[in-house]
Amino acid sequence: MKIKVLFFLLLGLLTHLNAQSELTKNFDFKSTTCTFPDTQRARDIFPLGIELIQKNLYLGSAAEIMTEMITIDSAFCDAYYWAGYVFRKSNMNKEAVVMYYIADSLAQNKSLEYKQNLASISMLVGADKVARRKYEEIKKYFPRSPEGFYGVALTSTIIGDVEYGLENIHIAEEKYKEPNADTQLLKAILLTLNGQHAESLLYYEKVKNKLAKTDHYNGNYALSLYEVGTMNNDEKMLKLARKLYNKVKNKDELTEYIRSKFEKK
Secondary structure (H helix, E strand, O other), X not given: OOOOOOHHHHHHHHHHHHHHOXXXXXXXXXXXXXXXXXXXXXXXXXXXXXXXXXXXXOHHHHHHHHHHHHHHOOOOHHHHHXXXXXXXXXXXXXXXXXXXXXXXXXXXXXXXXXXXXXXXXXXXOOOHXXXXXXXXXXXXXXXXXXXXXXXXXXXXXXXXXXXXXXXXXXXXXXXXXXXXXXXXXXXXXXHHHOOOHHHHHHHHHHHHHHHOOOHHHHHXXXXXXXXXXXXXXXXXXXXXXXXXXXXXXXHHHOOHHHHHHHOOO
């Protein structure tokens, strides 16, 4: 049983990436991922492009600067990465994927951030296999990071290998330093998808104060309550399941299986 990509969880990933972004750092020619081009023109314009991006000003001009940097040195991965960042900020996600892909390829597995951004935006445009491959690479090259394991679990809701997703979300839980509501909800939904309804209820309860207004929370929680309530002939639980289902604003985002339990034919 597959579900559509959990966009609110994916957006949470992107927000987390923005918080981690190198935008908060002062530019240093020695801190680039790939070797900085040894030309005066590059030294003059690249810091200006970074400054525009940092201030979120004149992004079109920033994109032009990154394009010129690519012309100066087509192997300078940082220019592709920041061009991709500008495209993403401009809601040009397909173009962002292209730039991020080139940046990640040129970086030769040196940047966790490149892979995170490429994987996340790939999911937004429906390139789920690319996203899965990049999350697997994060696991391989950055094994201490929970992001690769979390990302694999997130893609499993689309690809359908739910048990593999559960393996990965369990590892992600252990690697995050503090309890993470998005991780707990994703685990709850994976348990629901895997038919482990009783086990899922604990995780839905853990995040109800933070994520109870989201459709995927209410819809999937409703299904697990329905299944457990039906098995135990628990009318109170069945009533709560119906209440949660009725809170779902966009029921088209839920699986047909969930809808079939609550919609009259």
